[in-house]
Amino acid sequence: MSLQIPRPVDPSLHPLVTGNYRLATPAIEVFYELVTRCLRYRIMGALIYGPSRVGKTRAIEYVRLLLAREYPKITTYHAQCEHRPRHAEGPFFANLLEAVDDHAPNAGTSSAKRSRLSLRIREAAARSGSNAVLLFLDEAQRFNENEYEWLRDVHDVLDRQQIKLFTFLVGQEELLAQKTALQLAGKTQIVARLMVDELAFYGIRNARDVATCLNGYDQTAYPEGTPWSFTRFYVPEAFDAGYRLVSDAGQLWQTFEAAHRKASLPGNLDLPMESFVRAVEIVLKESEIKDAPGYCPEQALWSHAVQHCGYIQSRHATGRVLATA
Known part of the structure; x- marks a missing residue:
């Protein structure tokens, strides 16, 4: 039984338990391409918008890790924009500091x-x-016009000192509406500095996207440099006999689609990363005690995982096309 097989680290420290890991998704790859394009063409600001819980915050962290590897000299920062009834200058700058x-x-x-x-x-x-310095501002739809003006002032001051501050405003769909409103109000200086490029961020949209993400569990090792991929850590006997999560990509996507239809949810399935990750974690944790050569998760287990990952519950809770925070 696989529980008796010694693991390279205490299972309680594994990223699947702590939640401290990031998956590459097609949307994250497009996000990274946008960032590197802005760097290459000296586009100082862009906005990245999408529904809540599709994985934008995790995407920022993943993009920053990629940048640290590919552009080690470039400093990056991640600020969480706070909700404030009063948009005062002091707290705004304290948050950035x-x-x-x-x-x-x-x-x-x-x-x-x-x-x-x-x-x-x-x-x-x-x-x-x-x-070049990169600043990612998460939940940027919480900013108002004053905060955008203060941010633009920071850009201008740094520009005079030969420092290029690239700003990426990340948030919900309201961000795009803010850009339109600023354009209509003639605030072109804000748009031209902070909102030049734009990207609609999305979740997991098809079985191919699911396969990309599941492949991450099959390939990513913990500890790094060992043969212990995330999948192998939980089902070593099945893994060594040839099982890979990626082979169940179509099955998992169809299970989510079936749940989406059964719940009579509107629109096409655009799966939030939060729900997807939780479903995969449920399957790996439940599979650990069933591991054996030739084992693979049954359809009933995938259905159980989809039922308990929070996707349907969060969609029903909001009554919206996608759950909001």
Whole structure:
């Protein structure tokens, strides 16, 4: 029985248990292409928008990991835009200072915070030896016109100091509406600096996308450099006998489609990463105790996983085409 087979690390530390792992998806690959295109063509700002829970926050982290590997000299930051009834300058700059690792983000006046933000970014660029710095702003639809103006001011200050700040506004579909509203209001300076390019982010849309993601579990090793892929860690006997999760891609997609239809949900299936990942984790964890040479998950287990991954529940809870946070 596979539970007796020694694993290279304590199972409680595995990324599948801690949730600390990222999967490449076709949408993430397109996101990364957008970022590298902006770098290449010196496009200083773009917006990436899509429904909630399709995996935008995880995508930012994955893109940053890829950038760290492919562009080691470029500094990247990830700020979470906060919801505030009052859009005040002090908290806005404190939030960004926290993202750029300032030791006392709340200290000083708004003006002092603004200066310190530019200084921290300039210092990071000097340390890394590149004048390009990337800032990913998550849930950016929470910004209003004032915050976009303050952000543009930061761009201008850094530009005068020969630092190129590339800003990627990531958020829900309202972001696109904000861009249109700013264009109609004649605020072209904001759009031209922060919102030049755009990308509609999406979830998992077909069996091919499912296969891409399942292949990640079959190929990604933990610990790195060992023969212990995520799939093998949970079903080593089945894996060594030739089983791969990717071979069940069509089955998993059809199971989600059947659940989508049965629940009479509107529109085509556009599967949030959150639901997909949870379904796969359920199958691997349940399979661990059944592992044997020749084992593969039964249809009943895939159905159980789809039923308990939260997809149908979250869609019903909102009454919207896709669940919102």
